[in-house]
Amino acid sequence: MSADPYVLRVNGRDHEVPDAHLGESLLWVLRERLGLPGSKNACEEGECGSCSVQVDGELVCSCLVLAASAVGREVITIEGLAPDGELADVQRAFVEAGAVQCGFCTPGLLMAVDTLLDADPSPDELTVREAISGNLCRCTGYGRILAAVEIAADLRREAS
Amino acid sequence: MTIARTLDDACAALAEHPQARLLAGGTDLMVGVNRGQVGLDHVVVLDRVDELRAWHRTGDDLLLGAGLTYADLGRGDLPGLLPALAQAARTVGSPQIRNAGTLGGNLATASPAGDTLPVLAALDATVLLRSATGSRELPLAGFVTGVKQNALEPDELIEAVRVPVLDGPQEFLKVGTRNAMVISVVSLALVVDRGGRGVRVGLGSVAPVPLRAAEAEAHLADHVGWDDGSPPAPDAVDRFVELVAGAARPIDDHRGSADYRRHAVGVLARRALHRAFPGGDR
Numbered sequence: 001m002s003a004d005p006y007v008l009r010v011n012g013r014d015h016e017v018p019d020a021h022l023g024e025s026l027l028w029v030l031r032e033r034l035g036l037p038g039s040k041n042a043c044e045e046g047e048c049g050s051c052s053v054q055v056d057g058e059l060v061c062s063c064l065v066l067a068a069s070a071v072g073r074e075v076i077t078i079e080g081l082a083p084d085g086e087l088a089d090v091q092r093a094f095v096e097a098g099a100v101q102c103g104f105c106t107p108g109l110l111m112a113v114d115t116l117l118d119a120d121p122s123p124d125e126l127t128v129r130e131a132i133s134g135n136l137c138r139c140t141g142y143g144r145i146l147a148a149v150e151i152a153a154d155l156r157r158e159a160s
Numbered sequence: 161m162t163i164a165r166t167l168d169d170a171c172a173a174l175a176e177h178p179q180a181r182l183l184a185g186g187t188d189l190m191v192g193v194n195r196g197q198v199g200l201d202h203v204v205v206l207d208r209v210d211e212l213r214a215w216h217r218t219g220d221d222l223l224l225g226a227g228l229t230y231a232d233l234g235r236g237d238l239p240g241l242l243p244a245l246a247q248a249a250r251t252v253g254s255p256q257i258r259n260a261g262t263l264g265g266n267l268a269t270a271s272p273a274g275d276t277l278p279v280l281a282a283l284d285a286t287v288l289l290r291s292a293t294g295s296r297e298l299p300l301a302g303f304v305t306g307v308k309q310n311a312l313e314p315d316e317l318i319e320a321v322r323v324p325v326l327d328g329p330q331e332f333l334k335v336g337t338r339n340a341m342v343i344s345v346v347s348l349a350l351v352v353d354r355g356g357r358g359v360r361v362g363l364g365s366v367a368p369v370p371l372r373a374a375e376a377e378a379h380l381a382d383h384v385g386w387d388d389g390s391p392p393a394p395d396a397v398d399r400f401v402e403l404v405a406g407a408a409r410p411i412d413d414h415r416g417s418a419d420y421r422r423h424a425v426g427v428l429a430r431r432a433l434h435r436a437f438p439g440g441d442r
């Protein structure tokens with residue numbers, strides 16, 4: 001069934017979503033209707049975390065959010081982490097640590113780490129592991145990702 | 161689509177659209193939608209109903225709104241009041257899933273592996289249902305009627321769950337293939353009620369519906385040193401473990417065999433008992 005047109009607020013901008021179908025996920029609408037393909041589509045069942053975004057500041061899988069139900073919410077995607085085109089602290093840290101291999105999981109992991117560091121500027125390793133437990137990476141073995149989170153935490157603490 | 165702001169909104173929308181689907185965190189429903197297994201005609205969105213995302217204490221009872229997320233169950237005073245429920249919530253999925261998934265969604269889905277269900281069984285929870293025409297209450301065993309079957313009428317929603325605040329330790333344990341993002345192969349909740357001099361055990365993933373291990377509970381009540389909190393003697397513990405395993409009615413499936421599940425639930429029973437009454441022989 002088609003839905004009435006609605007407006008989604010993504011990365012601080014209002015986006016009209018015309019001609020949508022009711023059952024479309026936020027992930028689908030971001031990628032296919034709003035031209036924001038940074039959030040990745042893999043499992044579509046919340047297992048892989050590659051579609052992670054922040055909705056009203058909370059980390060969620062955008063594949064499990066009904067797009068039309070997010071009206072009036074603030075959605076932040078990976079495109080919104082570095083709006084000015086300069087890399088965000090978490091992005092710089094991932095580059096520096098070599099935490100990116102194929103890169104498919106990277107946007108979701110960056111959103112998870114960004115959310116974590118907002119809540120806890122100095123997380124211990126167990127906290128980090130739990131915070132990224134919903135983001136699968138099949139390349140790195142996570143070692144360099146954990147190193148990147150440490151660097152990102154340092155960068156963020158220095159900047160604040 | 162209706163984005164409900166109040167319980168009355170939600171009930172009115174359900175009355176008006178009998179085919180409507182309730183949407184809370186979406187962590188079960190959207191999986192089906194994405195796979196094309198669930199068609200949506202009308203959706204009633206519950207996640208902005210503040211009444212559903214609140215909890216209250218009245219005397220010795222807690223009323224938990226159906227819209228509380230797993231993250232909510234692990235925050236503030238709730239883990240102190242309902243340790244086993246907080247532990248169960250902590251094991252669900254991932255941070256992403258715990259931020260979205262709700263208590264009411266877990267109940268309505270009524271999966272044998274639903275992680276809150278053995279805890280709610282052990283707590284003798286009551287489920288509060290509401291529709292535009294009235295409200296009613298069901299014990300958990302009356303609400304979960306089979307594998308993914310519940311007693312909801314088409315115009316009803318789950319408003320809240322009522323559970324007691326008990327004096328005594330509580331444990332939730334689950335077996336899965338790893339610590340995160342895992343469906344229970346077996347799960348067990350053990351809650352101690354010092355006031356009532358009883359221990360209650362709820363079992364998950366070992367039957368179509370959550371179970372209580374009634375014989376094991378009755379046996380244990382006579383073997384705990386209630387006055388000094390001393391643990392049961394080793395042979396009483398062995399008997400308890402045997403009775404818990406005997407209460408399970410598991411099946412073979414792709415996650416584990418019935419034999420394995422019976423064994424594993426006994427292991428969890430021993431571990432939970434040891435944690436609740438430390439000092440005894442394992």
Ligand SMILES: Cc1cc2nc3c(=O)[nH]c(=O)nc-3n(C[C@H](O)[C@H](O)[C@H](O)COP(=O)(O)OP(=O)(O)OC[C@H]3O[C@@H](n4cnc5c(N)ncnc54)[C@H](O)[C@@H]3O)c2cc1C
Nearest residue numbers: 046184185186187188189252253262264265266268275318
């Ligand atoms: C990756 C992943 C991991 C998971 N891990 C676990 C796990 O470890 N343990 C576990 O138990 N579950 C797990 N789940 C399942 C799911 O997260 C839970 O069952 C969750 O509690 C569902 O709640 P929800 O709010 O997301 O429900 P929704 O998906 O919004 O709804 C589920 C069903 O409940 C109905 N419903 C929702 N709220 C109400 C209400 N108030 N009244 C009446 N009906 C209602 C809906 O109509 C729908 O039929 C997992 C799911 C995913 C995707």
